[in-house]
Structures are given as C-alpha cells and as structure tokens.
Amino acid sequence: MISTAIKWVVLVAFIVLTIGGNMLVCLAVGTSRRLHRVANCFVVSLAVTDLLLGLLVLPLSATLELRDGHWPLGGALCNIYISMDVMLCTASILTLLAISVDRYLAISGPLRYPRRVTPRRVAAAIAAIWASSLAVSFVPIHLGWNTWNFTVQNVDWHMHEEKEKWSCRYEWNNSYVLLDSFGTFYLPLLVMCGMYHRIFRVAREQVRRIRAATPSFARSASAAATAREHKATVTLAAVLGAFVICWFPYFTYFTCMGMKAEPDPNEIIHSVVLWLGYFNSALNPILYPALNRDFRRAYGQLLRCRGANQRPSAASMCLALQKRTAMSNGHHIVHDKCKPPEDTHLNVQEGNGTELTDHTSVKIS
Template sequence: MVTTALRWLFLISVIIITIGGNVLVCLAVGLCRRLWRLSNCFVVSLAVADLLLGLLVLPLSAVVELRNGNWPFGGTLCNVYIALDVLFCTSSILTLLAISVNRYLAISSPLNHSRIVTPRRVALAITSIWAISLAVSFLPIHMGWNTADYRVQNLDWLIGDEDKEGRYCQFEWNNNYILIYVFASFYLPLVLMCGMYLCIFRVAREQVRRIRATTPSFARLAKATIIREHKATVTLAAVLGAFVICWFPYFTFFTCMGMMEKTNPPNIIHSVVLWLGYLNSTLNPILYPAFNRDFRRAYAQLLLCRGPSQRKQSFSNISVHKLLSFIHGIGAPQTTDKQKDPANTEPEEKILPVCQGT
C-alpha cells in the first residue's frame, strides 16, 4: 500500500513539474525582454517538446506503470502513443544539436553570427527538426519497419485485450532497423554535440588568452560580450549533460532488448530507464535558472507578478512620490540633470510592475 502511494506521488509530481516548468520557460522567454534573443527560439522549441511530452505521453505512461505494464486502450492508440513518445524524444535530440551548432557559431564567429543565424534560417531549422521528428516517429511504426516480419504491430489488438499473453505497449525493435534508427537519431547526434562543445571550450580558452593581450579599454567591452556567451554555453552544456545521463541508459537498454527475438514484458529495469529518460524533461526547466541569471530573474518576475489592482497602487505611489518631491523641492535651488541624485529616481523604477513583457 505504501509502495503504491509512493509510486502515485512520484509519477504525479513528475508530470506536474514537467508541465509547469516548461510552461514557465515559454512564458519567461515570451514575456521578459532580456530573453528576447534569436537563440532562445531553440530553447522554446525544446520546452514545447518537453511540455507536449508531459501533456500527451507521461499521463499514459503513468497509467501503464500503475497497471503493471497493462495497456487498456487498444492497439491503435498504443501505436499513436509510441509514435508521440519517439517524436518528442527525437525533437529534443535534434534541437539540442541545433543549439550546440548555434553556440559554436556564437563563440567562434561572434562578428558574423548575426549574418549567419538569421530569423528565417532559425525558423527553417526548427521546422525541419519537427518535420524530421514526425517522419522518424510515425512512419516506421505505421509502416511496419520496426517489427521482425515488417508488419504493423498491434493491428489485431482491441480494447479489452490487454490481459492476453504478450500484449505489451512498447516499440518492437526486432530487426536491423533498430541499428540504423538508434545510430542516426541518438548516437550520431550525441557524438556531434560532444565534439561541438569540445571545440567551443577550446575556442573559449583561446579568446580568454587574446583578451588578456588586448588594450584595457577594448578588453572590458570584449570580455563582457564573451562572458555572456560563455554563460549561455555553460547553461546549454549542463542541459546536454542531463540529456546524456537521462537518455543514454534508455537507448542502451532498449537496443539490447530490441536485438532479442521476442518482446520482453516490462520489468523494473524497463520502468527505471524509461522514467529516467522522462526526468530529462523535468530537469530542463530547473537547469535554466540554475545556470543562467536572466532566467532566474524572469522566473522571479513571473512568480511574483502583481495583479491590476496592485499596478494601480504602484502608479498611485509613483504620483504621490513625485508630488511629495515637488513640494519638498519648492524654494530649493534647481539642479541640472547631471547634478540630480540617481537615488531620487530609483524608487520609481522599483515599484513599476515587474512583469512588463512589452
């Protein structure tokens, strides 16, 4: 009884945090001007993939987990569920690859980055990522490429047949297609991303050496720009590291299982590696504020956002503050803008609404 309650608590917590965290990422990028950067379009694409996973896949996976592997919704919905799972996973991998390429261009060619990475090319890249993900997820399972006899799996599985022997809702990886799929959709992008970040850190070390050799006035400007890019690189490297830790056991386990001749029933190892992979979608929204100050500020602004009545009170406080300053300043000698104390204007900025996204 206690074990069942703990499983319920864990699964529901993962689903809620995944959905809420990724909604927060999308709102932070959309409403806070400091995050209005072209590169964050890829971050939003990654958050959308994780959000859709939390909305469409995780609840069904939780149902299967709590029913000890039994799928109660029939074969057709099982195939759709599997395809969606593969879709969002593939989209995350390809988006992380695009992010690493963008980071490399931003670090290695900062002057040419804006000419290479244009809004049109970013839109084309994101569209291509989702199109490729759709192709590699829905086509194989609905064309039968993944089964031993190349027939579409679960076509004869009706609702209520889950108690029959061998009825498990999982991707049948029982032929050489699995080698091509895993290599092309996971291991190859993973090797490319790791190589890309290795090049990024080498370029970063070289840039630090060059900055120290430049004149002090230029060094301060260059250092501020490069430090900002390096912080973004560290954030996304942490996201990549979490992805590897979470998904590498999944792909390794299912590759080994897929090479066997029969479909194995779900077991404890199956559940652990599957939900470890799902945890990656939960961790991403936590990693952004942990390594990026702009995301921390955006999260704080969204979570502490005040309502319309408080905004009215804020603006009335501004008016009262100005009136008191005017009365207090009657008869006092006028000062120029340069002589004004900056502290006099600071309270006005502090009491403005914190969630102004436009």
C-alpha cells in the same frame, strides 16, 4: 499497496515538475522583454516539446506503470501513443542538438552570427526538427518497419481487450533499431560533443588573450576571467553530462535488445531506462534557461506573481520624484531631466553559460 501509493506519488510529482517547469520557461520568454531574442526560439521550442511530452505521453506512461502494462484502449490508440512518445523524445533531442550548434555559432563568430542565424532560418530549423521527428515516429510504426516480420504492431488488438501477451510498448525486434538509434541519438550526441568541445577551446583562447592583455597590476581581472572559464566549463559539462546520463542507457538497451531480437525485455530495466530518459525533459528547464540570469530574474517575477510590466520603471520613478520636488518648492513645472534611456543595444553577457544578446558579442561568463 504501499509501494503502489509511493509509485503513484512519485510519478505524479514527476509529471507536475515536467509540466510546471516547461510552462515556466514559456511564460518567462513571453513576459520578459529581455528574453525576446532569436536564440531563445530554440529554448521555447524545447520547452514546448517537453511540455507536450508531459501533457500527452507521461500520464499514459504512468498509467501503464501503475497497471502493470495493461492498456485498455486498444492497439490503434496504443500505436498513436507510442508514435507520440517517439516523436516528442526525438524532437527534444534534436532541439538540444540545435541549441549546441547555435551556441557554437554565437561564440565562434559573433560578428557573423546575425547574418547566419536569422529568424527565417531558425523557423526553418525548428520546422525541420518537427518534420524529422514526425518521419521517424509515425511512419515506421504505422508501416511496421520496427517489428521482426515488418508487420504493423498491435493491429489485431481491439478496444478494452486486455491480454497478457500484448503490452503497449515500442517493438524493436530487427536491425531497424540501429538506423533509428544512430540517427536520433548517437549522431546528435557526437555533434553535441564536437560543438561543446569547440566552445571549450574558444573560451580558453579568449581567457588566454585576456591574460596576455592584462597588466601586472590588474591581476584580479585575470583571476576573474579564470573563474568565469571554470564556471562556463562546469555549466557546459553539466548540460552535456545530463543529456548523456539520461538518454545513453535507454538507447544502449534499445539497441542491444533490437540486435538480439529479444521479444520480452526485462520490464524493470525497461521502465528504469525509459523514465531516466523522460527525466531529461524535467531537467531541461533547469539546465538551459535557469542557468541564465535573465531567466532567473523572469522566474522570480513569475513566481512572486509580479510581471515585468507591473514594476515601475526607473524613468517613471525619477519623474515622480521631480514632481514631488517641484511641488514642494512651490513650482508646478517638471523639468525634463529623466528621459528614458534609448535602446543602445549594448552587449550584455550574463549568466553562467554562453549567452547571446540582441547584437552579436558573445562571452563565456
């Protein structure tokens, strides 16, 4: 009884963390003007994917955990639930892949980045991610490609019919799992490793050039560049490491059980590796946006219930100060000395990871 209560509390807290974190990402981008950039479309897509996972899949997965695998809603809804699970997890992984490619394009060719990464191409990439995720989830499960005899799983399982021989779980009992796991995990993992390796190399080359151009009396600038390189390396290593730690055990277990045609895998191991993969959806709002200073600032404003538009601008504060000064001197004319600065589209590099601003200059800082 106590173990069930602890499990219930942990699962609920996990679901709330996943939903709340990804909602915070969406609200931060929606309310902060500084985050309205094309590159953040992938971050928002990732947050929406993980948010849908927390809303539609994780509560049902938690119910299965608490009911020892008993599913009272029948085989048809079970297949829909499993398809949504596979679709959203695949979309999350492919979006992480898109983010790594976007960051590589940004740092390797900053001047060509606006021509390469346009809003139309970003929208097409996001649409392709969702179409691919839909194709590898609903189609194979509802055509029976994932079962050992290529029949649709749970087809004879009716509503409110709970039998011990049936469990609402993705069946992986043929060689199809090799194609599925390679296409949805191992290949994206290899590409992500390649992208981040290239980012490391470009970052080191940039630091090397900074050191070569630094005079002997300005060693502090070189030390700062070295610190930024170390910080960027740690950040990108955390991003890639979290992805591998969360998903590699599940897909390795998934592949091994499929190749062995194991009809009844160990329930405890299956639950551990599955929820470890889910944990990546809770980490994404921390690893990707929260390491960015603009996101942290937007997070702080949202958590303090102070929107960016509610804060007085520098121009309005300056005008108010001039009015008070003019009135105190007996004048009623306010001199126009506090015009708001024009949008100069300066390239600002902030945060701990690679970050692209409104224009194209990109730096690891």
